[in-house]
Amino acid sequence: MTIIATLLQVIPYYFDIQVLKDMAGTATNAVLLIVACATFVGVISVLMVHAKRVQRRTEGWYFSGLIIVFVAIMVLTGLPFAEFGLGNKNSIFNWIFTNIQTPLGGTMYSILAFFITSAAVRAFKARNIEAAIVLVSGTLMVMGNAPIFTNTVPVLVDISLWIRNIPNMATMRGVMIGAALGAVALAVRTLMGIERGYLRGGEE
Amino acid sequence: MSIMDKINNLDRRIIYLLAWIFVLYPLIFPLGLPIPISSDARSWYSYVENNVNDGDTVIFSLMYGTSGMPELFPMSVATMKHILQKDVKFVVLGFWTEGPLVFNALLRQVNPADYGKVYGVDWINLGYIPGGETAMGALATSFQNSVAVDFVEGRPLSSFPIMDNIRTATDIDLIISFETGTPGAPEWLRQWNTAYGVNIIVGCIGVSVPGMIPYINSGQISALMPGLTVSAEYELLLQKPGLAVAGVDAVSTSHLLIVLLVVIGNVAFFMTKEEKK
Amino acid sequence: MVDMIAAWTAVFFTLGIYSILYRENPWYRIAESVYLGVAVGYGVSVDLLYIRNQWSGQWSTSAGMILLFAIVMIVGLMWYGRFTKSTFYLYRWPLAIVVGTGIGLALRTVIDAQFLQQIVAQVKTPFFVAGNMGATINNILIQIMVPSVLLYFWFTGTIRESAPMKIVEKIARYTMMAGFGSAYGYTVLTRYSLFIGRSQFLLGIPPNEPSNQLAFIVIAFVMLASMIGWDFTHKKTPEA
Numbered sequence: 001m002t003i004i005a006t007l008l009q010v011i012p013y014y015f016d017i018q019v020l021k022d023m024a025g026t027a028t029n030a031v032l033l034i035v036a037c038a039t040f041v042g043v044i045s046v047l048m049v050h051a052k053r054v055q056r057r058t059e060g061w062y063f064s065g066l067i068i069v070f071v072a073i074m075v076l077t078g079l080p081f082a083e084f085g086l087g088n089k090n091s092i093f094n095w096i097f098t099n100i101q102t103p104l105g106g107t108m109y110s111i112l113a114f115f116i117t118s119a120a121v122r123a124f125k126a127r128n129i130e131a132a133i134v135l136v137s138g139t140l141m142v143m144g145n146a147p148i149f150t151n152t153v154p155v156l157v158d159i160s161l162w163i164r165n166i167p168n169m170a171t172m173r174g175v176m177i178g179a180a181l182g183a184v185a186l187a188v189r190t191l192m193g194i195e196r197g198y199l200r201g202g203e204e
Numbered sequence: 205m206s207i208m209d210k211i212n213n214l215d216r217r218i219i220y221l222l223a224w225i226f227v228l229y230p231l232i233f234p235l236g237l238p239i240p241i242s243s244d245a246r247s248w249y250s251y252v253e254n255n256v257n258d259g260d261t262v263i264f265s266l267m268y269g270t271s272g273m274p275e276l277f278p279m280s281v282a283t284m285k286h287i288l289q290k291d292v293k294f295v296v297l298g299f300w301t302e303g304p305l306v307f308n309a310l311l312r313q314v315n316p317a318d319y320g321k322v323y324g325v326d327w328i329n330l331g332y333i334p335g336g337e338t339a340m341g342a343l344a345t346s347f348q349n350s351v352a353v354d355f356v357e358g359r360p361l362s363s364f365p366i367m368d369n370i371r372t373a374t375d376i377d378l379i380i381s382f383e384t385g386t387p388g389a390p391e392w393l394r395q396w397n398t399a400y401g402v403n404i405i406v407g408c409i410g411v412s413v414p415g416m417i418p419y420i421n422s423g424q425i426s427a428l429m430p431g432l433t434v435s436a437e438y439e440l441l442l443q444k445p446g447l448a449v450a451g452v453d454a455v456s457t458s459h460l461l462i463v464l465l466v467v468i469g470n471v472a473f474f475m476t477k478e479e480k481k
Numbered sequence: 482m483v484d485m486i487a488a489w490t491a492v493f494f495t496l497g498i499y500s501i502l503y504r505e506n507p508w509y510r511i512a513e514s515v516y517l518g519v520a521v522g523y524g525v526s527v528d529l530l531y532i533r534n535q536w537s538g539q540w541s542t543s544a545g546m547i548l549l550f551a552i553v554m555i556v557g558l559m560w561y562g563r564f565t566k567s568t569f570y571l572y573r574w575p576l577a578i579v580v581g582t583g584i585g586l587a588l589r590t591v592i593d594a595q596f597l598q599q600i601v602a603q604v605k606t607p608f609f610v611a612g613n614m615g616a617t618i619n620n621i622l623i624q625i626m627v628p629s630v631l632l633y634f635w636f637t638g639t640i641r642e643s644a645p646m647k648i649v650e651k652i653a654r655y656t657m658m659a660g661f662g663s664a665y666g667y668t669v670l671t672r673y674s675l676f677i678g679r680s681q682f683l684l685g686i687p688p689n690e691p692s693n694q695l696a697f698i699v700i701a702f703v704m705l706a707s708m709i710g711w712d713f714t715h716k717k718t719p720e721a
Contacts, residue, residue: 001574005581006588009341013399013589028342029349030553031582032335033535034575037557039528044564046521063510067518074522080530082358088304088526095487096519097305103491103682104516105270105302107498110675113458114502116668117223118216120462121469133658134665139466141666145410145433147237148456149463157242163663164417166619167626171660173418173599174630174653180595187588190580220502227673227680274678275671301527313688332527338579341586352538360538394590398598410667410674414660422602424594431667432674450686451677458673 003191005031043071070096137163206479211472219465226461230453237453244430245437251405251427252283258291260377261370266310267383269302272409276382277306278448279407279435281313283380285444288319293366295376297330297351299339299387304331304355323356324364331355336387340395344373373400382407389416393424405429485692492696495679500704504712508704603627629653 008027012020050064077093079086088094126132143149144160189195256262264284268276287294296307307329321327330351333339342350347370348361361367369375373396381392381404389406396402407429408416419425429435433455435448497512540550556578562571606623610616632646633653640646685691 001577002581002584005578006585009582009585010589025342025345025349026549028338028345028582028586029535029539030549031338031579032333032342032350033532033540033550033553034557034560035336035338035579036334036528036531037554038560038575039525041560041563042521043525044561046517048564060510063514066511066514070515070518071522074519075525078522078526078529080526080533087530093526094305097523098309099487099491100494100515101302101519101523102270102273102309103495103679104498104512104519106274106675106682107495107679108516109271110274110672110679111498111501113669113672113676114220114223116672117462117465118219121211121214121219121465122216124466124469125473126470130654130658133655134662135466135470137659137662138665139463139662141663142459142462142669145431145666145670146456146459147239147433147452148460150240151238154240157240160663160666161243162619163659163666164414165421166622167656167659168414168663169417169421170623170626171630171657172415173421173603173627174634176415176418176595177599177631178634180591180599183591184588184596187584190584217503223676227677228684231677231680231684231686271675274676274681275674277678301524304527332531334528334531336583337586338582349539352534352536358534390595393594394587398590398594410669410671411664413667414664418599418602422598424598431670432677433670447678447681447688451674451681454677454680455670455673458677459669462669 226457235453241437248427249441260292262294263379265381266303272384329355337391379404489696626656
């Protein structure tokens with residue numbers, strides 16, 4: 001099935017066969033629906049784990065109860081039935097998104113700023129020449145991104161741009177070419193049926 | 205314990221407190237540091253100003269959620285203000301689940317109606333399309349088959365005049381994509397730029413910038429907006445200072461803290477090494 | 482009043498996450514649990530809306546399309562076979578279709594977008610730029626660095642011990658280290674930009690609500706006082 005689905009997309013791209021093009025278009029739209037149908041997989045997985053914790057009253061079970069409550073609220077208020085006042089225009093749904101999800105989402109990833117700061121003094125040491133190169137280029141990049149430095153030492157802008165456009169570009173180009181070859185190799189292995197790791201599971 | 209040992213073993217909560225102070229202080233008491241305009245900001249401004257022509261059709265894609273809002277929202281607002289000054293048609297869509305609601309937040313900052321743009325005639329919001337790169341490929345072959353109704357009014361696309369001339373990727377002149385990860389620029393390049401030759405400009409978070417540079421160098425991406433500092437510079441070029449300009453002083457002080465800590469940490473490291481010798 | 486509740490709720494959850502910086506605590510667990518619940522539930526809404534909208538589009542136009550829609554929905558339901566051992570095999574069908582389509586869409590253009598175009602750009606980089614010594618040096622460096630990085634990844638094992646490969650290896654490693662330094666610099670920018678955005682929210686800097694500031698002060702005080710108070714009252718005394 002994987003092979004058929006792959007060839008259905010690849011062949012019409014290179015050969016102008018209208019029937020195959022139409023089939024590929026319909027298949028792609030069908031895949032979008034299939035992907036959307038998987039929406040409850042995450043919900044069920046989360047509910048299975050946390051419902052067990054609530055049932056067994058394990059340590060911190062009340063937090064699991066909180067998770068279940070909010071999953072239920074968002075799923076129920078977000079059901080696509082605008083005729084009944086539900087959906088993405090529902091006031092409760094929007095209120096939770098605006099006043100809970102938005103601040104939480106933004107805050108979760110911003111915490112890494114503190115960990116980076118802590119790492120700057122504890123871990124970022126010039127232990128050998130390679131670490132020293134990372135340290136120097138990293139510090140110059142940090143200075144090049146901050147007006148407090150670039151106003152006083154304008155050449156920092158040129159230095160940071162040089163680091164970005166020369167060694168960084170060389171690194172990323174090499175990685176990109178290698179990754180593209182790897183992706184093609186993986187695709188060919190999948191097409192030949194050698195690579196079937198994505199189908200594993202369910203044995204336990 | 206020597207001072208250097210104390211630095212090496214510093215309680216991390218003191219470092220966190222320093223981070224809070226170095227960020228909050230310039231926000232409460234703005235330093236007003238001048239912001240030099242970089243070549244990235246000028247390239248972005250110049251591209252939107254000179255290459256987006258009246259009559260063009262543009263995709264405005266918010267490929268991020270609430271987690272990317274602090275860094276990408278200011279540049280999204282500024283670019284939207286720039287686009288609205290032109291006589292272009294634009295299609296708002298996204299392949300991230302939170303994209304549509306992020307766009308609603310953008311509408312609270314910038315209302316196309318204030319620029320004389322009529323919904324359904326000059327612009328349309330197609331909302332979220334699930335499926336990642338598959339959805340991008342599907343959209344390129346047929347807008348009408350991939351998206352049945354618009355996001356705002358829930359009406360069929362055929363009922364909107366703007367969609368009369370937008371059917372496939374060949375009807376789009378430019379993609380403006382603001383993104384934090386996957387799907388993002390590589391997927392746009394594979395499905396739209398390589399397959400149909402549609403130009404792309406990308407605004408991304410700093411973490412994604414190193415990976416974008418080869419595409420800039422090869423010309424596959426026409427312009428890049430790399431992070432908050434350049435957003436502030438762009439706001440100044442537009443003469444519409446906003447959230448990004450308000451935050452740049454804090455960028456300066458926080459980066460100053462990082463540099464100081466790196467220097468102090470390494471001085472402590474080398475002096476401790478000397479003492480042990 | 483409603484706006485005030487909204488502002489205080491948003492500030493509470495923001496500070497709940499930041500409270501982890503002091504130590505693991507119930508405020509953080511509450512915020513984390515709510516975030517997980519809301520994020521999981523939100524995705525369901527947009528996906529179901531898409532399915533409903535698609536039905537009202539091309540999929541209900543003819544008997545053939547309706548039949549196809551029914552088949553697609555049945556295949557879509559097979560995802561849920563993964564939750565039991567006896568039906569796990571059903572889960573592989575939609576997975577195979579989705580993976581195959583994704584591979585096909587990516588495979589047909591990845592060679593051009595991420596391979597050929599990059600090689601063309603590399604080959605088109607001239608060694609010598611008349612009248613510009615800086616650009617000339619940069620281009621020569623690129624022409625040395627990119628192949629070095631590629632060779633470093635491609636050739637592993639005993640071939641690395643040869644003299645030419647040792648030089649290539651050194652150039653590649655130093656190039657990559659400088660590149661990683663660039664990545665570090667931008668990572669600092671991103672993470673602090675996110676933190677600055679949240680700080681602007683907490684301080685009520687426009688377009689954020691000014692009332693956030695009072696909520697920030699009060700809730701931060703309550704959270705810190707509760708954690709420090711708990712630590713103080715539950716301090717372990719050293720054994721005699």
